[in-house]
Structure formats: structure tokens, C-alpha cells
Amino acid sequence: MLTDKFSEVEGPHLEIPIPILHDLIISSVTEHGDKVAMVCKHQPVDLFPAVNGYNSSGINAAERTLYLKWTHSQLQYGADLLAHALMKKGLSPGATIAALLSGRVEFHMLLRAAVRMKCPFTPLNLRAPQNGKEIRHMLTLSGASAVIVEDGSIAERLEQTAPDLMRDMQVKAVAGPMSTINSYVSLNDLVSSAAEDETFEDTQRALDKLPRHVDDVVFIWFTSGTTALPKAAPHTNKSLTCNIRSWGEAFKLDSSRKWLQILPMNSIVGSSWTLAYLIPGGSVTHVNYNFDVPSIAKAIQSGEYTDVLAVPSMIDLLSSSPLLSEHSVGGVDHVIVGGSKILRSHVEKAFLFLKCTRFSPFFGMTEGTSVCSETLDCVPASLDDPIYAGYANPGSKIRICAPDGIEPLPRGIPGEIVQGGLQKIESYLGGQGKDNFFTADGETWYRCGDQATMLANGRIAIVGRYKDMIIRGGMNIASAAVEAAISESTGIDSQVIGIPDEIAGEVPVAVVKHLEDRDAAINIQRCVLEKMGPAYAIEEVISLDELGIEDWPKTSSGKVLKRDLRLMVQSLLQSTSPDQTKRLRNGQYPRHEFLLDGSQLRKRLLRLVQQQGILVSSIDDDFHSAGMDSLIALRLRNAIAQDPGLDLHITLSVEEIFEYGTVQRLAARLMSSCRGNQSSAAASSVPETMIDEMASMVEEYGEFRLHRGSEDVCSRGETVLLTGATGSLGAHILALLIERDDVAVIYCTVRGQDAAKRLKESLSRRFLMPRNFAEKVKVITSKAGNLWLGWESATRETLLDSLTLIIHAAWPVNFHLPLASFRPHFNDLQRLIQLSLDVRLLHPARVMFCSSMGVALSTRGQKRIAEEPIMDFRQGMSNGYTQSKLVAEYIVQRAAEDFGALACNLRIGQIVGDTxxxxxxxxxxxxxxxxxxxxxxxxxxxxxxxxxxxxxTLAKAIVEIATMPKFQQPQRLIYNMCSRxxxxxxxxxxxxxxxxxxxxxxxxxxxxxxxxxxxxxxxxxxxxxxxxxxxxxxxxxxxxxxxxxxxxxGGLEFDTRKAQAASRxxxxxxxxxxxxxxxxxxxxxxxxxxxxxxxxxxxxxxxxxxxxxx
Known part of the structure; x- marks a missing residue:
């Protein structure tokens, strides 16, 4: 019944016969083997030495020293090695592999290894183990026999939430920092062992002979269902390769395309589209493990990439980056957006800030990604038209039917979008969601749950949702799952619905029958935040009394009519929202007038913050600890700018929302801006001049020359430069290094006269004098601010040819010194880092800087300090010493992130006597x-x-981390070094x-x-x-x-899980x-x-x- 009168359409013909995914990948490698396939700018180039040295002629020699960059042949070889290792560990072909991994090369290796072994590949959200019920359901339903995780913390959570399932796993492996659980193996060790195994070729021949069929399940993705548990969507060779081919034809993907991948790997687009770009010979680049605005903005600014896929909220976040407001933005050619409602503002921002020449909205689902799309070369002229989802993609079949109907409606009539064709799955695993599928004309169709209309020319516009599903920032949120969490934690029955939001697309609102007070609403919001995370944060809690009804609107059979409930809630919120119009006076905004005093401003800001779902109860509570994520920060930024009671007419950046982080600091920032900074000194608890001084020091001492290594220079064993060796910690580190067989020589910089004598005395009085001290230790006389004093040119030349490790443990512990007194020590740090970059070896020397936990002791409103960079200078303002350590951490961070230094901050706690x-x-x-x-x-x-x-104990830990094999884990910037x-x-x-x-x-x-x-x-x-x-x-x-x-x-804790994983x-x-x-x-x-x-x-x-x- 394909006529232009009814809402049914087919896309262009998709080529038949359908290939097997494995064969499609292998033929692609044969054709494009020497082309660049995988770039991971956040991972070291020698993460997998066996793969790095394999058939790398397609990679420019200069580029090999910067970060991981592989050809198609190398990527497939790494996958083949991993497949061999998994089989050696006992994993059988056809067994399901579950992956909890971020954007890293190991994900792509594992994906291809699974395809090679004919194992269904199941990518899961890294947060999944936090919900014991869900992770057990997903592992059981998928039938996983192997689980590969990001790091030791996820492994530990899995062992806690599903110990019985973990005991039955044939293989358990960790990609990043190792777990202390003995049953897990290192993914890197698996690959390294496979490269040396003589039976590797035998395994490959056996895998080549595996029978493969179009109906074999190759991927299992989980989608949030309208029940409390996710549904498993099994994609076969047929459905997945048809999706890949459909997108390839729709967007003309070929070997010239360079995809900047910023999506989560557990999503079907984030993982399957890697194949859509790689199979035609293109490349995929990750610049960070997860979505990170600064690094992604920097990549877009560079102009190196042709394509980026995003959900609408990512466009909002990226467009707020200062980097993309500069004139020098290179931009990307093609921006492809889907996952939730696309607004005109998203199209405008993509052209204005991301500098794209093409913008493609698309519609797809986990059950079948390639449904419809179109490509725009400019912002639509008409303000009245929506942003359309486009036309049917190649191979796609689309109907618009009445809810629960199977016949297409007349064109122009809204109805439920229904997908047919080869790209969709035929059913869910385990008999879930049978009502979502029906058969008509001998073909299976899938009800998407989205409301859409089809124009006379076949163009499709997505109108809304029929299903009880909320799409927040491209993420599916099952209402029933949130309702279950509320019921289990509070005993309160609720109905959770989604309401439109300009930034997130939709946000969840909980409707309850009765609400005693504000505390009850906060308890509901807090339980969802703690059990499910910030992405599920409840926007509002509303009672039926506020809606003017006594019971839920229901059908005759007793089913709650959520669509009616949603309309009632939207009407209530619109009627109570303040007028958002801006008032001009004499053609100008009244910037000089600020009608609220400090107390009123803080009170109003606190209410605004709470309205965004940030569960703070006082003006000193930290936003991030209370569940603020990037989306919520963006919405808070907009709410502050648009609030008529504030009437500020200034726009904060998202970074500032994170930077100030509490109502108290944010109020001070706003008052200083609106009063021309006249009251900033009184409003702020931290002198802004000190913050400016710290920032200027980072700029002054944070400039370096890039590393220019050579493959012709090799080091035999570790050559170490150690500062602070006469101190307690330095002496213990030195004694351990001397005893290590892999350490050839240790250069110790010692200040003052009789340097060698002082060093020996330091070791002796601590009972640490090793027998082979004279054989391994070379003493260099130095002074603060001039570590090179007494260095012979021959010594420096030797270091440039051999230095592999610097441990910087020299820093004056004097709490009376002002920050300016530490300038000589910043100079030392800068010169040490530059020395690490100047070495002639293939890689820079590693730098371990001994920082202090004092950099965070002024933190307020936050109970746990992560092993991550400090985001605010105010956190380390206790005294000049802590300020100096924080400045030094920023210098190290800048050296690592901007200049390629292999530098690390060891954030050390209180050191006590030896055991x-x-x-x-x-x-x-x-x-x-x-x-x-x-x-x-x-x-x-x-x-x-x-x-x-x-x-x-601390000295042993530092040496263990400093001498860790490069391939064992990604280079970390911070380790918190205190007792567990x-x-x-x-x-x-x-x-x-x-x-x-x-x-x-x-x-x-x-x-x-x-x-x-x-x-x-x-x-x-x-x-x-x-x-x-x-x-x-x-x-x-x-x-x-x-x-x-x-x-x-008293409540400040330092997270040491990464340090524990890296050091026994x-x-x-x-x-x-x-x-x-x-x-x-x-x-x-x-x-x-x-x-x-x-x-x-x-x-x-x-x-x-x-x-x-x-």
C-alpha cells in the first residue's frame, strides 16, 4: 500500500546479498590496511608494544611518539591477539562477552575480537554495576561468559553486586588500573602473552573456519524499557550490516572521513558507528575516555576532523566553550545530531560555533539506528518549521500508524512511527516487549513509541512520545525504573513523567498523591540521585493537590493516563513560572542597579539551584557533590541569566558554575560583576589577588618545549634523577631504587656543602645504607632555583641520552613562607620537566612530583577528594606552602596535557615513621x-x-608507581597517596x-x-x-x-582506589x-x-x- 496518500515510505534500495560482519571487516582491512584507523590522543603510543610495532608503515614516524595511532592492519592484529588470548583462557567461540569500557582502543580491539570469535558483544554502561538488580538482569539475559571492565573499582563493584555470576565467568579482565582481586587479569598482559605464543597462527586458522550465518547474533545492546528493567536488543549479521551500509550510503562515508567520537561506547551509535566509519577505510579518534568539553572543543578548534556525532545537549555544552568562540576555529565539515528533540538553536550553534558546512538531524533507535535523516547546508529560513528528522534512509521502511494500529494513517495526520525493513531487530531477548512488534504483509514491524507526522513529500517530523520514556540529553530514562527506585527507598507511590526542557530535551518530574512538606520532596529527589545518578535527577516533585485532582487520570481498565498527567503538569508549571521577558530602560539594561542585597541574592540563588535538581540545603553546600552534572550546570547558568528577579543581564559560563561551586561563591561572583567589582573584596572569602597571582605563576612556569625523541637512542635500564634524597621520604626511595636490578644509576641532587657525605649520613641514621651505594649513586651539588649548579656538561649529556625517570621530592615544608618565596622551587620544577622533555630517547622521561594533600584541605561542601585535578585555587588556600603545591600541580598538569610530558602528581598525605x-x-x-x-x-x-x-610504605608505593610498566595502565595525572x-x-x-x-x-x-x-x-x-x-x-x-x-x-576523605590499583x-x-x-x-x-x-x-x-x- 505504498502511495503518496498514506504515511508509508521506503528508502532507496539497499544492496543485496547481505554480507557477514566478520567478512566485511576482514575485506576492509585487506583493502585499507595501511590507512590510519584508530587515534587515541589520551593513550600512550606504546600501550601495546606488540601491536605498535606491527605493520606501522602507514603512520608517520614523527606521529608515533605522541599518542596511540594505529592503522587498520594494526587494529585487526591487536584484535586477533586478544581473540587468541581469550580462547587460551578458556572462552569458547559463541560465548557472550560483556564490556564495561569507555572511549579507548581496548574497546575497539575487544569488539573485533568478539566478531572474530563469533561471540555476541554486549557493551554496558560503566554505571551499570551501581544498580545490582539491573546488572544481574543484563548479565543473565545476555548470557555473558566473559566480562571486561574499565578498572579495578568497577571489578570490585561487580564482585559485590553479583558475586555468583562473577564466579561463573570464564574470563574476567581489566583494561585500565588493575584490580586487587586475583581472579581478574590484565588485558594488556593477555595481548602481550598472545604475541609470544607459537600457537597464534593455529588459532587464526581455526577462527577462519567457524561457520557464520546472517541470523547469528553479533551485538546485544540494552535499551531502557517501560518496565523497571532494560530490554536486550539482539542485532544479527543481517540487521547490523544493513544499518552500517545504510548510514554509509546516506552520508557517503568513505576513506577520507575522520570521525571525532564523543559518544558513550555503550550506546548503539557510539559503538556501531565506529564500524560505519572504519569499514570504508575512514578513521575514528578519541581525545578523552569520556565526554569532556575542553578536550573536544580543542579538537574541533584544530580542524583535523571531518565528522562529529552528538546529542543536542552536547551541542549546547560545546558551544559554551570559550575555545569555540575564537576566530581561529577550524571546525568540522559534518555535524550529525540525534537522540532527542533537536531545536533550531542547536542548528544555529553547530554552524556558528562548530563551523560545520553540513548539519544532519537523524532519527533512530537501539532496535534499529538507521530510520531517517536529512542534511542541511544552512539554518532553515522559516522560523515556523520544526527541525525535521528527514527522509527514509536506504533500506528503511517507515509507517505512521494510530497507537496500537497497524495500518498507515493519511499523510499529515500525527501517529506512532513504526519501523520495518532489514535494519531492525526481530524481537527482544527473553520474551520482553512482545507488544512492541507486529506482523503485517509477512513482515515484522517495530513500534517506536514516538509520535510523528509525514508530509506529502515523505519528509518526517518527530512530534513527541507515546511511550512512558523520558529522553534527557539523548539518554533514555524508563519512568518505571525511577518509580521503582522511589518506591523502594521511600515507600511512596509515584508517577514519573517527562516534561520539555530547552537544554536537556526532557527532564523527569515525579507526581505523588500527597506531599507533606518540602523535606519529603527533597527526600524523593535525593533517593533517585543516590540510587541512579545525576542523569536521572528529578526536576520537580508535584502533588495531586497542586494539580487540583484527587486521583491519577486513568483509563476504564485502571491504567494511568500519563499523557494527560503530563499535560496537567506542564500547564501548572507554565502558570507558576515567572515572566522571562527582559526590561530595557532608555535602550539599555540597568547593569549598575542591583536591587537585591547579599542575603536576598543568596536566598534567591539557593532556590534557583534547588529548582534545577541540585540537592543542596545551605549556601555552602557543593554543587558537584550534590549531583550537578554538565547538563544541570548549563540549565542553572540559563536560569540565573533569565531570572527576572535577578535582572542581571550577564551570562556566566558553565565552567564558572563548576568553578564557584556553591551559592555563597556564586553570589559573590555575581555581586562583584554587577557592582563593577567594587564589593568583590567584601563579598569573596578568598582574596582574588592571590588567585590571580597563582594563575600568573602557572602561566609563567608552565611553558615548555615539546619532546623531540629519536628511535636511535636507547636506554639500558632505568636512569633516575632523584631530588630530596636527604629527607626521610627521599632517603627511603633512594634505598629502594639502589636495590632494584632494573635501575642502572641514580643521580641525586643535594644542596649545600659535602653533598655526598650528607647523603650517606641521611641513609645511615635511618638504617638504610645499602651495600652497593657507591656503584649506583652519583651525587650532584645544587641549590634552590638552580639545580644545575655543579653539573658538568658531560653529566647533562649523559642524562639526555639515558634519563628515564625523575622523582621530585624536594620542597621546603615551611608554613610561614608566603607564596612568592616558592618561586625558586617553581623554577626547579619547570627545569626538571623540561629536562624530561629534552631527553633524546623515544619517549620523555617520566616525572613524579611529590605534592601534598594540603592542596585540597580548604575544600568546603565536598566530602571526597577524587584522584583528579583540583578545579579551584580556593581549595588550597590554607597557607603559602599549600598554595605553592597547588600551583605546582597545575604546572605539572599543563605540562602533561599541553606539552606531552609524562608527568604525574603524587598527592601525599601525612607521613609518619617507618614500620x-x-x-x-x-x-x-x-x-x-x-x-x-x-x-x-x-x-x-x-x-x-x-x-x-x-x-x-609510601616510598615503596611511589617506586612501584614510578617503575610500573608503561603498558600496564593509562598514564594518570593524579594519585592520592594516603592510607586506606x-x-x-x-x-x-x-x-x-x-x-x-x-x-x-x-x-x-x-x-x-x-x-x-x-x-x-x-x-x-x-x-x-x-x-x-x-x-x-x-x-x-x-x-x-x-x-x-x-x-x-573532619569529613574530608581522599579517594585512593586508583593508587591502590597501581600499587600493592x-x-x-x-x-x-x-x-x-x-x-x-x-x-x-x-x-x-x-x-x-x-x-x-x-x-x-x-x-x-x-x-x-x-
Whole structure:
């Protein structure tokens, strides 16, 4: 019944016969083997040495040293090696492989290995293991026999949520940082072992002989269903290759196309379209593991890429990047957008900011991606027309039917879009969703659940949704899944619907029968956020009372009419929303007038923030910790700009929303802007001049020359440059390096006279003097700001030809120094990083910078510090020392990200004495505080958590990370280096000290400070300083702990999972309290501190009474 009167159409004819996916890939490699296929700019070039050296003639020699870049032949060879290794581990051909991986080369290797082995490939969301019920359902329904995960943290979550399923897996492997769970193997180790296996060719011949058929399942994708559990969409050779061919013909994909891949890999477009670009000989590039606006914007600015696929919200986020507002943007040729409603503004932004010459809206689903599309070469002239989904793609069949109907409606009448043709699946796995499919004229059709109209010329416009599905930023959200989460957590029945949103497309709103108060609504929002993540965040909680009804609108059979409910909610929200119009006065916006005072502004901002689904309850709560993601930040930015009560007429950037991060800071930023910065000093709790100074230092010391290595220069063993070797940590690191067989020589920079003698004495007094010190250690005399003092030119030349590792552990620990005093040390850091880049070896020398956890101790409104860069200078503003460490971290980050340095920040916590002798520098702050008990008879009760790590344990961990094989994991920028065990100062440490024999009274911090001051007064400064050096740090104590007894970083935790995965010593670090180390250290101190010093009046007797010794 194909006529131009009814809403039924077929796309251009798709070539038959249908190829097998495996054969299509192999023939493509044969034809395009030497062309570039895969570029991963965030992964090291030698991640897989065996693959990197295989048939790389198609890669320019200069480019091989920058990042991972493979030809089609190399990519397939890596996949073949992986397939061989998986079979050697016991995985049978035809067994399902589940992958929880981000945008990285391992995903593409595994995909092709699965196709080679005839194994259905199942990509899953990295967040999936957080929901035990869903991950069990998906692994069971897909029948997964192997699971390959991103890193150790995901492996651990899987073992917790599905231990029985994990025990039955034939293969469990980790692509990134290794798991401490012994049953997981390294993906890199698998590939390396396969490259050396003599039976590799036998395996390939066996795989060549596997029977393959058009109806074999090759992919299983999961789509959010209208039930609480995802549905499994199995794609066969037939459906998948037809999708690939259809898109290839629709967009004329060939070997000249360079796709910048920014989509999640678990989505059908993110994973299957890689084949659509690669099979014709094109290339695929990742610039980050996940969607990251700065790195993607930088790639678009470069003009290197021809195509980018995105969901509409990504266009909004990218267009807000300052990089894409510059005149020098190279842009991309073709922007392809789908996944949710496309607005005219998205088309305008793509042409204006992404500098595209073609914009293609498309419509597709997990059940069949290639439905319809069209290509625009400019923004549509008419403001009245929607952005159409286009015309039927090659091989596609489309009908517009009445809901639950099978016959096409007349053209122009809205109805449900129904897909036929070869590209769609025939059914879901496990008998789910049978009502979604029907048979007509001997062919299976799939009901998409979307409302659409078909014009007389066959052009299709998507109108809305029929299904109870919400599409937020291109992500499908099942209403029933959110309703189930609310019911399980709160016991409240709800109906979750989607309402239109300018930025996200749709956002979820929960409707409940009764709502007692605002706290009940917040509890509902919080439970969804905690159980399902920010993408599912509830926009509003509305009661039936507010809608003016007593019960849900229902059909005669009792089914809730969500479409009617949605219309009622939209009407309510529109009637209560403020007028968004802007008011001009005398042709200008009244910038100079700001009608709200500080308190009113903070109150209004708090309400705006909460309305966006950011669950903060005070002006100091951190947005990111409360669930803000990029989409929510963008919507908050717009809400602030459009709020008539604020009437600001300024537009913040998304980066600023993240940067300021709390209502308090955001209010200060807005007030300073609207008042011409006159009140900025009063409004902001952090001096902006200090932030400017820190930023300028990063600029000054963050410039480097790029690495220009040579394949002709090779290093035999590790050549290490170590700074700070006379300190406690440096001495332990040096002793470990000397004992390693793979370390050839260690150059130690030592300041002052008799450098070699001082170094030996440092090792000796710590009982660390190795026998082969003279054979491996070379001492270089230096001074701060001039590490090259005393360096012979021959020494420098030797280093340029052999240096492989720099460990920079020299930094003055002085809390009284201002930031400017650290300039010589920034200069040292800059020169060390430049030395690492100047080496003539194929790769830069690795740089390990010993930073400090002090860079984050001023963080407010956030409980957990991730192993990621610090986003705000304000987080490290405690003193000049912490400011200097944060500036240094930024310099290292800039060197790594912008200049290709292999540099890493080791964010070190409180170091204590070694586990054997208990030697802890008595001049450090904590030992000085403890020593004060001998003089004033008391110690302060501080409400804080401690994560202390013994110095020998830390040194082992640093050496393990520094000497880790390059292929074991991606280069990380940050490791948090503190103990995995935390303890309380008040309830754990003080009792441990008393148990070890120290006599003292526990007092408040204010009382302890008063006692220090009184002791200084009564004993005289010189005597007091001799016996109680803590008085020298009174200013430091007051700044660090004064008026903060109930809040000083008591809830601040440092995530160390990446460090534990990379270092066995980090994963097995001892518990300082339970191990008895406190007593060992105290005994050492007491021997050095000698007899009883002069006591403040009455304190000795009081301390004895407290400890029960009288």
C-alpha cells in the first residue's frame, strides 16, 4: 500500500546479498590496511608494544611518539591477539562477552575480537554495576561468559553486586588500573602473552573456519524499557550490516572521513558507528575516555576532523566553550545530531560555533539506528518549521500508524512511527516487549513509541512520545525504573513523567498523591540521585493537590493516563513560572542597579539551584557533590541569566558554575560583576589577588618545549634523577631504587656543602645504607632555583641520552613562607620537566612530583577528594606552602596535557615513621604538638580524621608507581597517596598515646593554645622554645584549627582506589593505630626528648590524675 496518500515510505534500495560482519571487516582491512584507523590522543603510543610495532608503515614516524595511532592492519592484529588470548583462557567461540569500557582502543580491539570469535558483544554502561538488580538482569539475559571492565573499582563493584555470576565467568579482565582481586587479569598482559605464543597462527586458522550465518547474533545492546528493567536488543549479521551500509550510503562515508567520537561506547551509535566509519577505510579518534568539553572543543578548534556525532545537549555544552568562540576555529565539515528533540538553536550553534558546512538531524533507535535523516547546508529560513528528522534512509521502511494500529494513517495526520525493513531487530531477548512488534504483509514491524507526522513529500517530523520514556540529553530514562527506585527507598507511590526542557530535551518530574512538606520532596529527589545518578535527577516533585485532582487520570481498565498527567503538569508549571521577558530602560539594561542585597541574592540563588535538581540545603553546600552534572550546570547558568528577579543581564559560563561551586561563591561572583567589582573584596572569602597571582605563576612556569625523541637512542635500564634524597621520604626511595636490578644509576641532587657525605649520613641514621651505594649513586651539588649548579656538561649529556625517570621530592615544608618565596622551587620544577622533555630517547622521561594533600584541605561542601585535578585555587588556600603545591600541580598538569610530558602528581598525605624503627622527624607539626604534652600537660581534642601512612610504605608505593610498566595502565595525572585506613584524632589517637605511656589531659583547642601562650610567658621565650618548640607554630595552629574544632576536615576523605590499583603497597598499607606504630614512634621520641622539662603550674599533677597514676 505504498502511495503518496498514506504515511508509508521506503528508502532507496539497499544492496543485496547481505554480507557477514566478520567478512566485511576482514575485506576492509585487506583493502585499507595501511590507512590510519584508530587515534587515541589520551593513550600512550606504546600501550601495546606488540601491536605498535606491527605493520606501522602507514603512520608517520614523527606521529608515533605522541599518542596511540594505529592503522587498520594494526587494529585487526591487536584484535586477533586478544581473540587468541581469550580462547587460551578458556572462552569458547559463541560465548557472550560483556564490556564495561569507555572511549579507548581496548574497546575497539575487544569488539573485533568478539566478531572474530563469533561471540555476541554486549557493551554496558560503566554505571551499570551501581544498580545490582539491573546488572544481574543484563548479565543473565545476555548470557555473558566473559566480562571486561574499565578498572579495578568497577571489578570490585561487580564482585559485590553479583558475586555468583562473577564466579561463573570464564574470563574476567581489566583494561585500565588493575584490580586487587586475583581472579581478574590484565588485558594488556593477555595481548602481550598472545604475541609470544607459537600457537597464534593455529588459532587464526581455526577462527577462519567457524561457520557464520546472517541470523547469528553479533551485538546485544540494552535499551531502557517501560518496565523497571532494560530490554536486550539482539542485532544479527543481517540487521547490523544493513544499518552500517545504510548510514554509509546516506552520508557517503568513505576513506577520507575522520570521525571525532564523543559518544558513550555503550550506546548503539557510539559503538556501531565506529564500524560505519572504519569499514570504508575512514578513521575514528578519541581525545578523552569520556565526554569532556575542553578536550573536544580543542579538537574541533584544530580542524583535523571531518565528522562529529552528538546529542543536542552536547551541542549546547560545546558551544559554551570559550575555545569555540575564537576566530581561529577550524571546525568540522559534518555535524550529525540525534537522540532527542533537536531545536533550531542547536542548528544555529553547530554552524556558528562548530563551523560545520553540513548539519544532519537523524532519527533512530537501539532496535534499529538507521530510520531517517536529512542534511542541511544552512539554518532553515522559516522560523515556523520544526527541525525535521528527514527522509527514509536506504533500506528503511517507515509507517505512521494510530497507537496500537497497524495500518498507515493519511499523510499529515500525527501517529506512532513504526519501523520495518532489514535494519531492525526481530524481537527482544527473553520474551520482553512482545507488544512492541507486529506482523503485517509477512513482515515484522517495530513500534517506536514516538509520535510523528509525514508530509506529502515523505519528509518526517518527530512530534513527541507515546511511550512512558523520558529522553534527557539523548539518554533514555524508563519512568518505571525511577518509580521503582522511589518506591523502594521511600515507600511512596509515584508517577514519573517527562516534561520539555530547552537544554536537556526532557527532564523527569515525579507526581505523588500527597506531599507533606518540602523535606519529603527533597527526600524523593535525593533517593533517585543516590540510587541512579545525576542523569536521572528529578526536576520537580508535584502533588495531586497542586494539580487540583484527587486521583491519577486513568483509563476504564485502571491504567494511568500519563499523557494527560503530563499535560496537567506542564500547564501548572507554565502558570507558576515567572515572566522571562527582559526590561530595557532608555535602550539599555540597568547593569549598575542591583536591587537585591547579599542575603536576598543568596536566598534567591539557593532556590534557583534547588529548582534545577541540585540537592543542596545551605549556601555552602557543593554543587558537584550534590549531583550537578554538565547538563544541570548549563540549565542553572540559563536560569540565573533569565531570572527576572535577578535582572542581571550577564551570562556566566558553565565552567564558572563548576568553578564557584556553591551559592555563597556564586553570589559573590555575581555581586562583584554587577557592582563593577567594587564589593568583590567584601563579598569573596578568598582574596582574588592571590588567585590571580597563582594563575600568573602557572602561566609563567608552565611553558615548555615539546619532546623531540629519536628511535636511535636507547636506554639500558632505568636512569633516575632523584631530588630530596636527604629527607626521610627521599632517603627511603633512594634505598629502594639502589636495590632494584632494573635501575642502572641514580643521580641525586643535594644542596649545600659535602653533598655526598650528607647523603650517606641521611641513609645511615635511618638504617638504610645499602651495600652497593657507591656503584649506583652519583651525587650532584645544587641549590634552590638552580639545580644545575655543579653539573658538568658531560653529566647533562649523559642524562639526555639515558634519563628515564625523575622523582621530585624536594620542597621546603615551611608554613610561614608566603607564596612568592616558592618561586625558586617553581623554577626547579619547570627545569626538571623540561629536562624530561629534552631527553633524546623515544619517549620523555617520566616525572613524579611529590605534592601534598594540603592542596585540597580548604575544600568546603565536598566530602571526597577524587584522584583528579583540583578545579579551584580556593581549595588550597590554607597557607603559602599549600598554595605553592597547588600551583605546582597545575604546572605539572599543563605540562602533561599541553606539552606531552609524562608527568604525574603524587598527592601525599601525612607521613609518619617507618614500620620498623618508627623514625618520624620530630620537627614536623604533629610531633611538635604531641611533645607539648611534656611541657603543658595537655593535648587538644580535635574533631578530625587522619589517614597517616608510614614513610617506608609510601616510598615503596611511589617506586612501584614510578617503575610500573608503561603498558600496564593509562598514564594518570593524579594519585592520592594516603592510607586506606582513617582514624579519629580524638577517639583513636589520643587514647593510643595514653596507652603508650604519654601523660596528658585532653582539653579543647582554645584551652591548649592558651596553655602554650601561658607557658611561653611564664618560662620565657628562649626556655619555652627549647623545651616546647610547638610555641613557634602558634600562629599556624590558630590559622589551621582556630574556631574550627567541629569542622576541620573532619569529613574530608581522599579517594585512593586508583593508587591502590597501581600499587600493592598502597593496597596493603598498615593501620597506624592497630599496628602499634604509635607506641614505637613515641618510644623513639621520648629517648630524644630526654627528661621532664619545666612544667606550667599545676599541669604535671593534673596529667597524672587524668591517667590514673596517683
Amino acid at each position: 620498623k624503627h618508627g623514625l618520624w622527624n620530630q620537627g614536623e607539626a604533629v610531633p611538635l604538638m604531641i611533645r607539648s604534652a611534656l611541657s603543658i600537660g595537655s593535648l587538644p581534642c580535635l574533631d578530625m580524621k587522619c589517614s597517616w601512612i608510614p614513610v617506608d 585506613f582513617s582514624f579519629s584524632w580524638a577517639t583513636d589517637l589520643l587514647p593510643a598515646l595514653a596507652g603508650a605511656g604519654l601523660k596528658f589531659e585532653t582539653v579543647t583547642f582554645a584551652q591548649w593554645i592558651a596553655s602554650l601562650k601561658n607557658y611561653s610567658t611564664t618560662q620565657g621565650v628562649e626556655t619555652a622554645s627549647l623545651h616546647c618548640p610547638a610555641i613557634k607554630l602558634i600562629d599556624f595552629w590558630e590559622k589551621s584549627y582556630g574556631s574550627k574544632e567541629q569542622r576541620h576536615d 603497597s598502597m593496597a596493603t598499607a598498615p593501620d597506624v593505630i592497630k599496628s602499634g606504630l604509635i607506641k614505637v614512634m613515641l618510644n623513639v621520641w621520648m629517648k630524644d626528648w630526654g627528661g621532664t622539662p619545666p612544667m606550667a603550674n599545676g599541669t604535671l599533677a593534673r596529667s597524672k590524675t587524668v591517667n590514673g597514676d596517683i
